[in-house]
Amino acid sequence: MPANPDPDRALHVVVTGASSGIGAATARAFAALGHRLSLGARRAERLPELDAPTLRHPLDVTDETSVETFLAAARAAHGAIDVLVNNAGLARGVETIADATGEAWREMIETNVLGVLHVTRRVVPEMIGCGRGHVVMIGSVAGHETYEGGSVYCATKRGLRSIAEGLRYETLGTGVRVTSVDPGMVETEFSVVRFRGDQTKADSVYTGTRPLTADDVAECIVFAATRPAHVNIDSMLVMPTDQASPKRVHRRQG
Ligand code: NDP
Ligand code: 8X3
Numbered sequence: 001m002p003a004n005p006d007p008d009r010a011l012h013v014v015v016t017g018a019s020s021g022i023g024a025a026t027a028r029a030f031a032a033l034g035h036r037l038s039l040g041a042r043r044a045e046r047l048p049e050l051d052a053p054t055l056r057h058p059l060d061v062t063d064e065t066s067v068e069t070f071l072a073a074a075r076a077a078h079g080a081i082d083v084l085v086n087n088a089g090l091a092r093g094v095e096t097i098a099d100a101t102g103e104a105w106r107e108m109i110e111t112n113v114l115g116v117l118h119v120t121r122r123v124v125p126e127m128i129g130c131g132r133g134h135v136v137m138i139g140s141v142a143g144h145e146t147y148e149g150g151s152v153y154c155a156t157k158r159g160l161r162s163i164a165e166g167l168r169y170e171t172l173g174t175g176v177r178v179t180s181v182d183p184g185m186v187e188t189e190f191s192v193v194r195f196r197g198d199q200t201k202a203d204s205v206y207t208g209t210r211p212l213t214a215d216d217v218a219e220c221i222v223f224a225a226t227r228p229a230h231v232n233i234d235s236m237l238v239m240p241t242d243q244a245s246p247k248r249v250h251r252r253q254g
Helices: 021-032 064-078 102-120 124-130 151-170 190-194 199-204 214-225
Strands: 012-016 036-041 054-058 083-086 133-138 176-183 235-238 243-245
Touching: 012 021, 012 064, 012 102, 021 036, 021 083, 021 214, 036 064, 054 064, 064 102, 083 102, 102 151, 124 133, 124 176, 133 151, 133 214, 151 176, 176 214, 190 199, 214 235
Parallel strands: 012 036, 012 083, 036 054, 083 133, 133 176, 176 235
Antiparallel strands: none
16 A cells, blocks of 8 residues: 655544444554544444544434534544545345335435535535545445435435535635545445345345455545545546446356
8 A cells, every 4th residue: 555645744534434344444444554533433332443543433424413523523633634534324225116115215315415415514614724635435336327226325326426526626726635436345234234134135245256345445545545635536436356237246156
């Protein structure tokens, strides 16, 4: 992994949803390079303990008071925020629109879209004021191609692409960078959450194929965030070699 472009300055990196999967791996990857971390999730007790200056604090991105409390604690711990990784997110269910309940839709939209906005709008003004900063969105291949039973989850991730694009226009000329990292299948707790704790269904998503690991995605995030200040990685669609689209997955027998 390349070094921090400004090695004299450890970055203050905020990661939402760092209690599991991609968020936890991203925290570990930045910590390994000596950066300072502010980590949030609802299950704060599961936030990783790292060999780097780290704030571990409760965060529910759907709750604006929780977002404000978390960001105040982050700034008190490490000062201005250099990198915001908007990772907290989830899918619930694979029901069709005809069969679904509004509750799952609300949870996905409130977390994946409004949650990202609640955090981002409280961080970007400071970045503009500093003349630098980096917002990383964790999108998905689901934001590029829709599948049956995933329309609302896909809509949230497609929406995130529009938000990233708009933010890039809005911050042009300010020194702020905006990157969307859009993974294909990653084996994390994502499918357990999607299937509401049904481990057998979750495991079947990965049967016979080789998904990405959370560390694979973390490496991409760190790569984007450690380019020189004049380089912005606009977006990265990162797929397992065994996956061509959300539903086109190569599976081996036996
Ligand atoms: P995990 O379920 O392992 O991790 C999700 C994280 O989001 C957890 O730390 C969870 O913490 C956090 N989270 C969920 N809701 C909230 C909330 N309201 N407030 C704060 N944190 C929250 O899944 P992944 O690591 O796979 O998912 C991370 C991101 O990657 C998501 O945005 C997901 O959509 C995206 N993604 C995942 C892919 C995959 O195949 N796994 C593929 C493409 C994108 P807690 O429950 O403790 O709050
Ligand atoms: C998660 C990937 O294909 O399950 O964003 O929607 S997929």
